[in-house]
Amino acid sequence: MTDEDVLAEFRAAGALLEGHFILSSGRHSANYLQCARVLMNAERAGKLARAMVQKLPRDLRNDIEVVVSPAMGGVIIGHEVGRALGVDALFLERPTGSFEFRRGFAVKPGQKVLMVEDVVTTGLSSRQAMEAVIADGGVIVAEAALVDRSAGEADLGVPFYPLVSINFPVYEEGSIPPELAAIPTTKPGSRK
Template structure:
């Protein structure tokens, strides 16, 4: 799947939004990719997951024992990646602010895990999720994501395979351009920034 085909999927789902958005990372942007919307169609979610699987080298795919994703954003694409890889998929939650496996999910000690996210901007959630898997006695060997918004700067400590890299600028609170600051801010994500 080419970058233009991926963006076409987002546009068709009305999931590529323009305005003033506060991202889950706390940064501001003129664009927002609503992955929950693009993934609401099972056929589209399946296509995107299969395309994402193809970004992961065969030798890495062969090592994966389980797929883990952080809730909420990574939940649907994580499940679809589990289906595409033929592996169990589970998700992490933050009931007290720290990621943990719940609902009877557990990893066998020493399991090799693929972490799956929807969008990576700063990598904070990913790194916290990777730490949670380590606390379970397992190892994240790679991360896959639908979208890399980091401009190639994110360091997760593991190999990173995004379906598409998008370079929409994002701004810290004290860097927001006046024209963007004049637009009312929307917080469409699942986590308070």
């Protein structure tokens, strides 16, 4: 899939939003990709996951033993990537603020893990999720994501394979342009 093909899927799902959004990173943006909407159709989710897997080098695909995703945003795409790879897909939760495995999920010591996210903006959630996997004994071999919003700035410490890179401008609280500041804010992500 080309970048335009991916964006066409977001547009078809009504998942490419415009307004004034507060991202989970705390930064502000005039654009938001609502991955939950693009993934609500199982056929579309599977198609995007297969395209993500095709972006991974073949030798890496063969090494992956399990997919792990942070809840909430990564659960659906992580599951579909696991299906495309033919491996189990687990997810992490943060009931008390820190990521942890629950529901009987665990990685085996030394198990090779592909971390899968919906959107990476700063990479903070990914790094926190990776810490939980490593603490449980897993070995993170790479991360894949539907969207890289970091403008290539996210340092995840492992090879990173986004399906598409989108460089919508983002702003810190003190540097929001007046035309964006005039629009009421919305916080559409899974973290409040």
